[in-house]
Amino acid sequence: MKIVVIGGSGLIGSKLVSRLETAGHEAVAASPNSGVNTLTGEGLAEALAGAEVVVDVANSPSFEDAAVLAFFETSSRNVLAAEAGAGVRHHVALSVVGTERLADSGYMRAKVAQETLIRASGMPYTILHSTQFFEFLGGIAHSAAAGEAIHLSTALFQPIAANDVADALAAIVVAPPTNGTIEVAGPTAFRMDALVRCYLEATGDARGVVGEADALYFGAKIDDISLMPSAGARIGATDYDTWFAGR
Template sequence: MKITVMGASGLVGTQLVEKLRQMDIEVVPASLSFGVNSVTGEGLTAVISGADAVIDVTNTALFGDDSALAFFKSSTRNLLNASADAGVRHYLALSVVGTPRLVESDYFRAKMVQENLIRAARRPFTILHSTQFFEFISGVINLGADGNGFRLPTASVKPIAADNVAEMLAELAVGAARNDTVEISGPERFGLDEIARMYLTANEDTRQVISDDSVPYYGVELNDDTLLPLNDRRIGSMRYGDWLYRSMAS
């Protein structure tokens, strides 16, 4: 079996490539650092040719105005077209739990467009919705920076280790396309304010976290279940406290 991973240089992509190789699967890593540009289409034909599956774990750091939308529109269309031309039997993409409920945000509206393009292509696909990664919790905390502390909502989240997401992507990639969305989360439920306090304490950061449900998340006011999985849910094995301990020790 041959699988192309687009976004192979990122947090999940690097771990995914390694896991697939451990499964004795032929993997073609693709990203800008490998000379492949999904936005312009440069190099796509070569890396997708002969692939049984394509896994799209691309992302953009551009969150404002229409930048994310332009990225996901161009990247997804190019990847889908190249996959169709190559006869790829399974297109698998990583997205975010809660995306349909967060479309007031420019970024999540762009992710919703990405998902809709995949569904509209009428090719075998699976979309994996993941909750927030442990590795990105610090970024979520900084969304609530307020003077010498933080203001964050109490809305619930079930964050997950990126390694567990890579495991699930590898498992899905070698199976049949679901033509649907699968969701994955971590094993524990926290309030955003609560997990911020855990992170700051572990890092010996004495700044205070104030609970404030009026604070938006990427521009969206949250309900308690906005960021929680609803559908065909899988549970990652890594607990947040264990991950914190390991990350502090490394």
């Protein structure tokens, strides 16, 4: 099966391409580095020719509100149009648990816009909602830094290893479209401030983490429900300690 991975050179995309190739599929890593630009449409038709499945795991290079919205809307429109022209039978997209609950976040609004375009396209689809990756703990800290202090929410979240996200996508890609959403999460819930504090201490980062109930997460106030998966979510196998030891 020919499967095109949009964003195939990134963290999740590269892992997914490797898994699909190991399983015997023709996996095409589509990105600007390979001559495929989803914002201009350059190279899309050529990359998608003969593809049965397209997986979109591309991310915006900017998290600024207007820029991230423009990226996901423009890229998604171009990819979906190219899929229709190529006769693609399944569109798979990676999104975030809690998108619909965080309207104050420009990034989450952009992901909602992307999902809306997918659902309205008429293309058979599956959307995978993932919780935050362990690999992004440093980025979460950076986003909340003010001098030597990092102000983070005390809300619950249930992060997951990127390898487990790639495994979930690899299974979805070869299954029939659900025309719906699947959730995947890590095995353990943590207080955000506590886990980031643990991570920074273990990596030798001396900055202090201040837990605040009202601290914003990428522009949005969160609570113990905002980032948590539903009861029916798939659960990844890798816990935090195992991930940290092998990172």
